[in-house]
Amino acid sequence: MTMPVRTTCPYCGVGCGVLATAGAATAGAAVSVAGDPLHPANAGRLCSKGSALADTLGLDGRLLRPRLHGQDTDWDTALDAVADGFRRIIDAHGPDAVAFYVSGQLLTEDYYVANKLMKGYIGSANIDTNSRLCMASAVAAHLRAFGEDVVPVSYEDLESADLIVLAGSNTAWCHPVLYQRIVGAKARRPELKVVVIDPRRTPTAAIADLHVALKAGSDVALFNGLLWYLHQHGAGDREFIEAHTRGVDHALAVAENTAGNVAAVAKHCRVAPDVLEEFYALFAGSPRTVTLFSQGVNQSSAGTDKANSIINCHLLTGRIGRPGAGPFSITGQPNAMGGREVGGLATTLAAHLELGRAEHRALVQGFWGSPTIAAAPGLKAVDLFESIHARRVKAVWIAGTNPVVSLPNANRARAALRRCELVVVSDCVADTDTTALAHVLLPAAAWGEKEGTVTNSERCISRQRAFLPAPGEARADWWMFCRVAERMGFRDGFRFQSPHEIFAEHARLSAAGNDGSRAFDIGALAGLTCADYEALTPVRWPLSGAGGERSEGERVVREPAARPFADGRFYHADGRARFVATVPRAPMYDIDGEYPLVLNTGRIRDQWHTMTRTGRSARLMQHAPEPFVDLHAQDARHAGVRPGELVQVSTRWGSVVARLRCSGDVGRGMIFAPMHWNSQYAGDARVGSLVSPAVDPVSGEPEFKHTPARVAPFVVAWQGFALSRRRVLIRDATAWSLTPGAHCLRYELAGRRVFGNWSPWARRLLEADDPACDWIEYSDRSIGVYRAAHLVEGRLEACVFLSPRPDLPSRTWLTGLFGKPTLDPQDRCGLLAGRPARSNVDTGDIVCACFSVGRNSIRAAVRERKARSAAEIGRQLRAGSNCGSCLSEISGILTAELESGSAGSADVVTCTYGGS
């Protein structure tokens, strides 16, 4: 039997340990995954995305061979094309005419060589990363406050805190395992208070003792108000401030001037004064406070100031470097932190050294023995693509990311790549919005095939290990960068033959000239042998000092030496932290009569980034199967749209089509839109195309949380859906989306062209042209309803349902029919009638992705089997009993059922088919 391989989840910054077991030593073989009980981040837990990792493996859609101008080629030809192209452009236009755009999905070793090549050998700092889009503001704030990009908090601190403030973080969906740790801590210690600061009522608010639903973009005023309140109420730690900080007086003066009155702050933030006062008092009275912040803070044209306004409150109270206390920026990506450690941003150097300091540049150049070193910051992500559009940057290598979907003003990014002389894309996926524009495509090894390290949000370095062979000609990203470097004439710096060699050099550089001047020092790992590196257990830095090692069975566990800043020493030259005076300012683009709503983009529970990986998992696609936007019911009425209808969302930069929801979670004046859908899964739903190009002036992070927008009806003559075991060619649809299912593909369709007779259209769509095939059909021209199904030997092959309205049959019921080897007469009747002939087969929309439990099944558990708690529902149906990501939704259904009064009724639907 194959032994499980210890590796790390490739999704969010929690960095959960995974045990992966491959069924056979071939790519695409059956793989099972489980949480690693020994990993300190998750202790065996996985969220819905992590639990479904095995579904995302396999060779379907993989890029398996290098391609040059759309034709398969060999590695030598492809690498020569990249090296020659970059060399030619550098010779003609200088090093700043080329760029790398990389990813927080890369492993640290990949990142290290890419950064070394660009900054030390090409001689430009034009390497930026998609991490710019999620946490660059936190990096900039750390540098301003601490003198180094150091996250001072660890996950255990959340469990020992008395107050956790979750600011701009839908932790329940975006960092689910961490959220479950908070839920667990609160269950053990009910006195632990949780405050959620977010304009939306997200699922995270389910555990909140207090939800501060502030006006979007008003965070600086809120935290300035807190700073002044803390000062006024004697919560400042005078001794700490005097011994370890600078700038408090100016910060307080600005706080008083801008937010010195609680009532005025409440009005500015559109929060009830008593809610604000309660938050301030809680904070003042809780010495052990962690403020966890994420994209809701960072993704703003004032993101750096927002982060500093939070840090100021912790510096004032001395709540940093102590157990259960500190400002905690949590990263979105699995290796955003590793990228920061190697300096893989256009504004940083390597090993937490600074581009702007000549002695640091000399240190790095000397260490590398490189011919040059970048002397000035390079282009940050948005500026980089603008420079490509302006043809100042003429060659770009995009590694492991999909900027045509994820960047703001994404249509402009697409246009930029169309104008670019040389676009190189290394990816494991063949067809993305970005690979479509590549001149050279390089097949990358995927998760489960590559070796290296990642660093999670609490500075814990873990191994990603291979448990499958790389298929076709896929190779590691570090290998590609090294081979291109060699071809460009830089053989000496890139003789690496393994990720272990790269990691050892990275660790040595972190210690070079350090002697305590930088917190990031993993020099203790520089001497790892290849076998040590292979066996490396999760290890959190800082490592220098007296951390030591201990054995757990055959494993060596390294203890972190010390908590950052525990000694009150920061990394500015004088060893003191800085208060940063933060003046509140409005988002870059304000709403107006034409665009009266604020668009806020974000993630949903079961999707990751641009769906290139999670879109392959049928179970992950079921929770939110098509693009949607969420709007307040009154704003919907005002816009003349209703829930369930298709709407068009427009901004000055683009438009998308999506299904309208009015969940009640979004306040007046706001729209929430998930960021994930790409052109492979929907006709017109790239939300990045809506987002303004505004960025934070310090960090360059885009303002994904605040773009003026409007909503209008998307008028169509018909709506419908097709389910098919095979891909279909969509014709005559004005809007469409695709959802892979367990047994069939689901296409949501809508169109403007109406056919008098739908039958030929449907037969062509479902590839059922043979007049003799088993074809069931119902048409009512008077009301525009049409249904058809194609069966092969009694098994449902495909079906289509059309109506002028969105009130179409249950997809859950129909997709269930695809799981049956043959349909019985009642099933066939149901197809014609557009509803199940039995009353017990529609489990409803999927709520629990781990166990595919639908809404109707949960309702039935409440109504019929008297479940009165989420735990009882879990016992009956297993729903919510794995990762817990759906628990807040289950609680919502439970509450609604009990409040509706129907929970005692006997006349309800029972669900026994496919529910759990």
Ligand code: SF4
């Ligand atoms: S919380 Fe989920 S997505 Fe994040 S690392 Fe853990 S399993 Fe992966």
